[in-house]
Amino acid sequence: MPSFGRTLERLPLLVDQRRLAYGITIALCAAAWWLRLILDPLFPPGFPYLTFFPAVILSSFLFGRGPGIVAAVLCGLLAWYFFIPPLQSFGLQRGTPLALLFYVGVVTVDILLVHWMQVANRHLSRERERTAQLAARTEILFEELQHRVSNNLQMVGAMLSLQQRSTQDEEARRAIGDAASKLQLIGRIQRGLYGSRGEPLAIGTFITRLVEDLAESSGKPGVRHIMDSSTPLMLAPERAIPIALIVAEAVANAIEHGFADRDRGTIKISIASDGAMLSLTVADDGRGVPDDFDIARQDSLGLRIARSLAQGIGATLSIRPARPGTILRLEHIPTGSDS
Structure with a gap:
C-alpha cells in the first residue's frame, strides 16, 4: 500500500x-x-x-x-x-x-x-x-542539544578536576574528584540516552552502550563485560539515568576493588522485566565483598549515592558476596508501563 x-x-x-x-x-x-x-x-x-x-x-x-x-x-x-x-x-x-x-x-x-x-x-x-525536512532539522537540533548538554557537564567535571589539583586538603580533593568523575559520567550517560534519530533507546541497548564506554575507559582491557538483556522496554530519563549511575558505580567498584590485584576477569550485567517491574544484576568474579557486608553501613560516596538513587526510583538495592566475586541486585524497578 x-x-x-x-x-x-x-x-x-x-x-x-x-x-x-x-x-x-x-x-x-x-x-x-x-x-x-x-x-x-x-x-x-x-x-x-x-x-x-x-x-x-x-x-x-x-x-x-x-x-x-x-x-x-x-x-x-x-x-x-x-x-x-x-x-x-x-x-x-x-x-x-x-x-x-x-x-x-x-x-x-x-x-x-x-x-x-x-x-x-x-x-x-x-x-x-x-x-x-522538518524532522531532519529537528534531529540535527536534538543531537546538537544532546552534545551541548553532555559537553557542558563534562566541562564542569574537567573544571572540578583542575580545582582538585590546587586543593591541599586530602578529603576535599577526594570529594572534588568524586564529584568531577560523577559529572563526567552523567555527561556520557546523557549523550547515550537517545539514538541517532533522537528516539529513546531500550534500556538494554542503553546500558550496553554505557558499559562499553566504561570498559574502554577502565584501563583494564582484560576485563570482559557480558550483557544479557532481552527486554525491549524504554524507560523515561528520570528512571534510566539513576539505573545507569548505579550500574556505572557497580562496574567501577568491580574494576577498582574486585580486580585490583589482577588484569583479567568477567563482569556480567543482566536485565529482566516482569510486567511493570524491572530487575538488574551486576555480577563479577573478582575478589568479592566480605560475608558480613552491609550496604546500609557503608560510608563511601558512591554507595551512598547508589542507595539514594535506588530509593528515588522506588527500587531495592542489595550487594552480597557471590563466591567468587560480588553481585549487585537492583530489584522492583517500576518501569512506568502501567501508567
Whole structure:
C-alpha cells in the first residue's frame, strides 16, 4: 500500500512530454472505439459509451485534466457518430440530446474527481517533503542539544578536576574528584540516552552502550563485560539515568576493588522485566565483598549515592558476596508501563 500511494503521488505522468501524453490519449480513444465496434453485436441497444468511459477515466488518471478533456471530446464524438442513431452522422433525434447530456455529465464528474484527487496527492507529497525536512532539522537540533548538554557537564567535571589539583586538603580533593568523575559520567550517560534519530533507546541497548564506554575507559582491557538483556522496554530519563549511575558505580567498584590485584576477569550485567517491574544484576568474579557486608553501613560516596538513587526510583538495592566475586541486585524497578 505505501508503494501504491507513492505511485499515485507521481501522477499525472509525462508532464514534461505533453505531445506523447496526448498521443497516447488518442490511441486509448481509438482502442476504445475499436473495442466498441468489435463488441457491438453483443451489446443491446442503448449502450453507446460503454467502452469510452474507461478511456476517458484512464487518460485523466494517467496524464491529467487536459488529456482527459481531449479524450472526453474525442470519445463523445466517436460514440455520437458511430453508435447513436442516426448512425454515421451527427444528426439529432428525439433522445440524442439527453444521451449526450448524460455523457457530458458523467465524464465531467469523472475528470473533476480525478483532477481533485491528483491535486490532493500533490499537496500531500509536498507536505510529506516538508515534514521530512522538518524532522531532519529537528534531529540535527536534538543531537546538537544532546552534545551541548553532555559537553557542558563534562566541562564542569574537567573544571572540578583542575580545582582538585590546587586543593591541599586530602578529603576535599577526594570529594572534588568524586564529584568531577560523577559529572563526567552523567555527561556520557546523557549523550547515550537517545539514538541517532533522537528516539529513546531500550534500556538494554542503553546500558550496553554505557558499559562499553566504561570498559574502554577502565584501563583494564582484560576485563570482559557480558550483557544479557532481552527486554525491549524504554524507560523515561528520570528512571534510566539513576539505573545507569548505579550500574556505572557497580562496574567501577568491580574494576577498582574486585580486580585490583589482577588484569583479567568477567563482569556480567543482566536485565529482566516482569510486567511493570524491572530487575538488574551486576555480577563479577573478582575478589568479592566480605560475608558480613552491609550496604546500609557503608560510608563511601558512591554507595551512598547508589542507595539514594535506588530509593528515588522506588527500587531495592542489595550487594552480597557471590563466591567468587560480588553481585549487585537492583530489584522492583517500576518501569512506568502501567501508567
